[in-house]
Amino acid sequence: MPNSFLIVANWKMNGSRSLAAELLAALKLKHHTWPKLKLIICPPNLYLASAHNTLHGTNLSVGAQDLWFGSAPATGNTSADMLKDIGAEFVIIGHSERRQLNLESDLVITSKLNAAIEHELVPILCVGESIEQRRSGNTLAVIRQQLQGAISLIRARPQAKIIIAYEPIWCVGTGSRASSIDIKIVHAFIKNLFMQYNTSVQVLYGGSVNANNVADIAAIEFVDGVIVGGASICKTSILCLCDRAELGISSKGVLQVC
Numbered sequence: 341m342p343n344s345f346l347i348v349a350n351w352k353m354n355g356s357r358s359l360a361a362e363l364l365a366a367l368k369l370k371h372h373t374w375p376k377l378k379l380i381i382c383p384p385n386l387y388l389a390s391a392h393n394t395l396h397g398t399n400l401s402v403g404a405q406d407l408w409f410g411s412a413p414a415t416g417n418t419s420a421d422m423l424k425d426i427g428a429e430f431v432i433i434g435h436s437e438r439r440q441l442n443l444e445s446d447l448v449i450t451s452k453l454n455a456a457i458e459h460e461l462v463p464i465l466c467v468g469e470s471i472e473q474r475r476s477g478n479t480l481a482v483i484r485q486q487l488q489g490a491i492s493l494i495r496a497r498p499q500a501k502i503i504i505a506y507e508p509i510w511c512v513g514t515g516s517r518a519s520s521i522d523i524k525i526v527h528a529f530i531k532n533l534f535m536q537y538n539t540s541v542q543v544l545y546g547g548s549v550n551a552n553n554v555a556d557i558a559a560i561e562f563v564d565g566v567i568v569g570g571a572s573i574c575k576t577s578i579l580c581l582c583d584r585a586e587l588g589i590s591s592k593g594v595l596q597v598c
């Protein structure tokens with residue numbers, strides 16, 4: 341049976357109780373009209389529990405935007421078992437904003453991946469090159485480096501599930517998206533890398549996805565879903581985006597992975 345097309349709504353540090361309630365109610369009402377989509381809503385942690393309660397009994401899932409690992413005192417952080425406890429099933433790890441603002445290294449990101457896997461949260465690992473790295477022809481080398489930790493974890497635990505999100509940094513929140521051919525090349529590269537270890541991964545594209553471009557992006561070979569930031573925190577945009585993604589993948593036919 342083909343997989344669903346994933347739509348990950350990354351609300352980032354946006355929203356309020358009332359906006360969260362409005363968005364969740366709208367998605368809950370309409371999600372049955374998108375049979376080919378699987379939605380994962382990633383609100384700020386403060387709204388995770390209420391999102392889980394609101395969406396309980398639907399096939400919409402909730403995910404967190406980050407976690408912390410280890411059991412040492414870690415004021416202000418949230419652990420994998422806490423996220424699990426309030427109903428999260430997924431967790432975004434290594435988002436470029438965290439790599440930049442919180443100076444997260446690949447080592448820290450690998451520890452977070454490990455914590456997620458140990459607690460049976462599915463990690464959505466974000467990778468992507470800067471504009472300088474792309475211009476100097478280093479895109480694939482950068483992506484390979486960012487995936488090393490995930491690959492060693494998969495080699496140690498072949499049953500673990502990891503989703504990869506290709507998010508070129510120069511496309512996140514900028515209004516620019518990567519070209520279809522560039523997306524296809526990087527997604528194929530990522531899938532091939534994991535195939536060398538007999539693992540098939542779902543690869544999502546992220547970076548200025550909106551209602552106007554989602555059908556085109558969904559139709560690209562090797563794209564198993566999208567991660568949406570800005571367009572996911574406006575009711576009209578996210579509903580329209582889901583409508584168009586549903587249409588876009590209908591024209592693509594069978595999805596490729598897992």
Ligand code: PEP
Nearest residue numbers: 512513546547548569570
């Ligand atoms: C993101 O934050 O993961 C993202 C892709 O943001 P945007 O859609 O706003 O570019």
